[in-house]
Amino acid sequence: MFKQYYVYFITNKTSSILYVGVTSDLVRRIYEHQNKLIEGFTSKYNISKLVYFEVFSDPENAIAREKQIKNWNRAKKNALVEAQNAEWRDLSEDWA
Numbered sequence: 001m002f003k004q005y006y007v008y009f010i011t012n013k014t015s016s017i018l019y020v021g022v023t024s025d026l027v028r029r030i031y032e033h034q035n036k037l038i039e040g041f042t043s044k045y046n047i048s049k050l051v052y053f054e055v056f057s058d059p060e061n062a063i064a065r066e067k068q069i070k071n072w073n074r075a076k077k078n079a080l081v082e083a084q085n086a087e088w089r090d091l092s093e094d095w096a
Helices: 026-034 059-070 074-084 091-095
Strands: 005-011 018-023 049-056
Touching (some): 005 026, 005 074, 018 026, 018 059, 018 074, 026 049, 026 091, 049 059, 049 074
């Protein structure tokens, strides 16, 4: 079976906080964030709106990309989101 890996950005309602993560199951992981099933940064700051993701075929590339993006400044991260999602809409709403 072909497995995919995802680097994703989630934010809060006002898009003032941005979280970058990596997962092999994007739908499940976003559900966990939205329902605060895992304690930590995202549940503390109410971060649950998916605004960007990239797909990879292997975990090493996904992890390397996540690390690369985490070192970027906020303006560069914002530009990446806005290139594909200028309105910062919640992409997980497409799954409903």
